[in-house]
Amino acid sequence: MITIRPARVEDAEALPQIEQSAGLAFRAIAELAWLADGDNVSVERHRALITAGACWVAADEKDRPVGFLSAGIEDDALHIWELDVRLDRQGQGIGRALLERAVADARRRGVAAVTLTTFRAVPWNAPFYRKFGFRILEDAEIDGRLASLLGDEAEHGMTLDQRCAMRLDLSRAGTR
Template identity: 50%
Template sequence: MSWLADAEVMSVERHLQLIAWGTCWVAVDAAGQVQGFLSAQMFDDDLHIHELSVAQVMQGRGAGRQLLEAVMNEARSRRLRAVTLTTFCDVPWNSPFYQRLGFEQAHSLAPDHRLAEALREEYRHGFAPGSRCAMSWQVVAR
């Protein structure tokens, strides 16, 4: 996985596009310093998380959870169907982190499903087949 550290990051243009669409959230500390961000995109009735990043020194302090909860609340307010993402399924802290917040692995996706295509695209970019999984959180109206 060392190649991942050298992989291309999301372009500035793409970040600006997602910000303009209102699907980016930022966590800041009391001094206004950015501690993390979450970038997502609408796909029909789903809000798909492209990236959740938290500064290493802030990991384990709740910033990631707060960002995810903000996205989940946004999905509720927009009356969406689900929040989706892809992540590493064999990294001990990834999948369990999302599961604690109610996300479930999508084990059987139709070949033409958007998340199945997202996984195939990740494998084409160098991820080992089977190393990634799709997850979703179903919105429940409050």
């Protein structure tokens, strides 16, 4: 049984290993396989995001994290920084449950949208988020904050033609 709960500071130690495990899925995509060996978000950054109060973990029956969603309030949006589920727990609806919790929290906070940057064509990236009503932002729709994030990602080897910014407008999105 999986429980979705707010992340606690002590969970931060486990989150880089979950991110590393989730990243192994990229080995199945030749041009992105290098991501499986990439850097993970630091424990310190996880602690800061958890303290800010917009992070959730999926915990197993022994309350051990097996997945997480880290986000933060940026302007008038809840911005998803990272959503990862351990490789051996993927395909069980855990990512969906984490995303649903984050969207519900964003609605509760009264923000206008949920945003993120991700890969356009990776099945568990943009196509996954589209199922929830997220849309890919094009050109003029990309605000300065998201454009800056995409630029930073490009500097780290993720080309702009592969990446996209996405947005779920909460005023128009139906509940799930």
